[in-house]
Amino acid sequence: MSLATGLAAYLTRVRGKPTTVENLARISGGASRETYRFDAVSGSERLGLILRRDPRGSLIDTDRRVEFLAIASFEDKDVAAPRALWLEEAGAELDRPFFIMSRVDGGEAAGPFTPDAYGAHAEAIGQRFFSIMGQIAREPVAGLPLAAAAAHPAPADCWRRELDHWTGVIDADETHPQPIVRAAIRRLRRDPPPPPARVSVVHGDLRSGNFLHDGAGRILAVLDWEMAHLGDPLEDLAWAMDPLWSRPGDPRVSGMVTPGEALDIWRAASGLEIDPEALAWWRLFASVKGQAIWTSAAKAWSDGGMTEPVLAFSGWFTARAQDQILSRRLAELGPL
């Protein structure tokens, strides 16, 4: 059965009315899932939708239920989340697990390595981007759909949980010894951060390239919630501030605003203070997490028959760039 046929059969069943699928096309982005845009048509009704289906090999081994519930947690909040519509963990008519969400038309996602991706609208985009991040951090966790599926770490355990997880990913997927990231992991373990004032939703991959904007300074949709979890809200801030997302010589965070402006916007939107010591820890951690993801990408590329160039790019170019960032930071920090 073709993907279009299976999708039409599924939608006909769950919607209780004959539904056809038109304009089905795979789109780039979201390397941990196959992503497709399509129209679901029932009589005169036409819905613009996005299908996110588990691939046979994945950049990040994540739980699509967590991603679905993370989107559902924020679909009625002012953070530009899409609407989560259907989740099928057993695969149903599509053979592999998937979920379907609303489609936001009229936007574009900047390539994370595109120089000056937002042009004259960089400041407006940055204002909104770090406001959204702060609003996610501000949202009380209790009662959110995500809270039913995500682990609830104690504030003092947030750092250890994340560091253990990503160290485990490197342990499992590394095919060649990586002394630089191993040194960073030891440093992080030896000098843990102070606990957050409270545990928040962490998007997990909120950065340049993971949102749609209209080309005129408005953010239309925040994407790629597959690494969402509960934890220290500084994790999102530090991830977006990783030098990987800024072009060489551009002092702005993710090509948007200066680091000082980013912190001010986030502080105002979240209502939280930023402990410099904690932020420094999470910034080094962000580079470790990045290297873990790129390590997994290289393995997924190899295990998946070397067919997905995006995995090769992540596991090769991005991994090398992350090593440069990590090694510079370690040299600045000096001996343990």
Add this chain to the structure above:
Amino acid sequence: MSPRLPDLLMGLTISLTAPAPPEAGGDYAAGRVGLVAMLLVLASQEAERGPAARIWENAAIAEVLGDVTPPPESSWSALDARNAELRRALIALHISAEERGDEGLQRRILALYEAMAHARRLELPGGG
């Protein structure tokens, strides 16, 4: 470090020749080809600098370790196999230096890490 250049070139060939379902055409296929082209540009850098970077890194780590084993033949696989041995020994030496509080050796190793990462750098065309 991974993927290795020979594997990468093989993989890019597979990417370009593997049949794709109808829904993976259009802009998606064009984006894939663009990414393959970008990877080929990076592959040309690796072909130019990769062997020298490996030979240099292996010698630099061996010097820090005081390892006098003769360098291997200069095939990609032999250089990488030797590099894996040396990197494992370097990690152990670094841990030992941290535990002993040997700040001089730690600084030397941290400087080596920076030089290693720089030697293996890949540069996107256009400075992106």
